[in-house]
Amino acid sequence: xxxxxxxxxxxxxxxxxxxxxxxxxxxxxxxxxxxxxxxxxxxxxxxxxxxxxxxxxxxxxxxxxxxxxxxxxxxxxxxxxxxxxxxxxxxxxxxxxxxxxxxxxxxxxxxxxxxxxxxxxxxxxxxxxxxxxxxxxxxxxxxxxxxxxxxxxxxxxxxxxxxxxxxxxxxxxxxxxxxxxxxxxxxxxxxxxxxxxxxxxxxxxxxxxxxxxxxxxxxxxxxxxx
Ligand SMILES: *Cc1c(COP(=O)(O)O)cnc(C)c1O
Numbered sequence: 001x002x003x004x005x006x007x008x009x010x011x012x013x014x015x016x017x018x019x020x021x022x023x024x025x026x027x028x029x030x031x032x033x034x035x036x037x038x039x040x041x042x043x044x045x046x047x048x049x050x051x052x053x054x055x056x057x058x059x060x061x062x063x064x065x066x067x068x069x070x071x072x073x074x075x076x077x078x079x080x081x082x083x084x085x086x087x088x089x090x091x092x093x094x095x096x097x098x099x100x101x102x103x104x105x106x107x108x109x110x111x112x113x114x115x116x117x118x119x120x121x122x123x124x125x126x127x128x129x130x131x132x133x134x135x136x137x138x139x140x141x142x143x144x145x146x147x148x149x150x151x152x153x154x155x156x157x158x159x160x161x162x163x164x165x166x167x168x169x170x171x172x173x174x175x176x177x178x179x180x181x182x183x184x185x186x187x188x189x190x191x192x193x194x195x196x197x198x199x200x201x202x203x204x205x206x207x208x209x210x211x212x213x214x215x216x217x218x219x220x221x222x223x224x225x226x
Contacts, residue, residue, distance in 0.1 A: 002043035005222045006031075009205070013216070016209035027209055030074050032201075032219030034059065035226050038066055044222060045071065053095075053217050057083040064090045076158075076198075076217055078132050081105040094119040095158040095198050095215075098132040100145055103152060110151035117151060120158040120198055123180065125173045131160060136180065147190030156196030156214065157181055167204035174199050174211035181212075 017024045031044045032053040054060035055077025064073050072092040084105045097119045110117045124133035159177050161170040181194045200208025202221035
């Protein structure tokens with residue numbers, strides 16, 4: 001079933017690229033495998049997927065140890081500062097940098113480990129009280145702060161769009177993240193190079209691709225209900 005689901009998702013991504021004139025090589029599908037067992041992850045792996053997303057540090061680290069070494073693990077969930085040390089070295093990209101305190105910790109721990117870490121800034125575009133992330137209005141104040149980090153490098157923006165019925169309703173959210181991307185790059189902040197937008201989940205990834213997503217994070221659409 002995972003294989004068929006993946007074929008379906010990949011076909012939809014291809015169509016969305018064609019529709020919007022994008023190069024399919026600019027879109028990476030992250031299979032969100034949180035709560036799912038290794039056997040199902042291996043089905044996706046056998047079908048060619050190498051990018052997987054997890055939202056809990058312990059689970060990510062365990063799967064990273066147990067599964068093939070060429071898997072790229074993406075940390076997509078809210079990250080507590082006391083879990084950062086355990087995470088570093090096991091993830092290719094932290095999508096969920098949602099506070100300066102967290103960024104400080106990641107940089108400090110990365111320096112201690114002697115590694116460089118790439119991260120995305122989580123933006124709460126719709127300003128939902130239930131969600132983490134920076135809101136647009138505070139960006140001007142916080143973005144200059146990233147210039148002081150030596151081992152943490154910001155490579156893009158991430159958002160979790162509202163849970164709506166009908167993907168079209170989130171198009172404006174994705175357009176907004178794309179606009180922030182353009183605006184931030186124009187300002188040339190130190191140590192911030194917005195290359196990637198991480199946006200779109202099972203309910204709305206085709207619209208996110210049309211609006212410029214570099215990473216889409218699809219769980220249910222690949223592995224079924226959690
Ligand atoms: C769980 C999760 C996803 C995947 O959600 P689905 O609706 O199952 O595709 C994507 N992004 C984040 C941050 C998640 O926590």
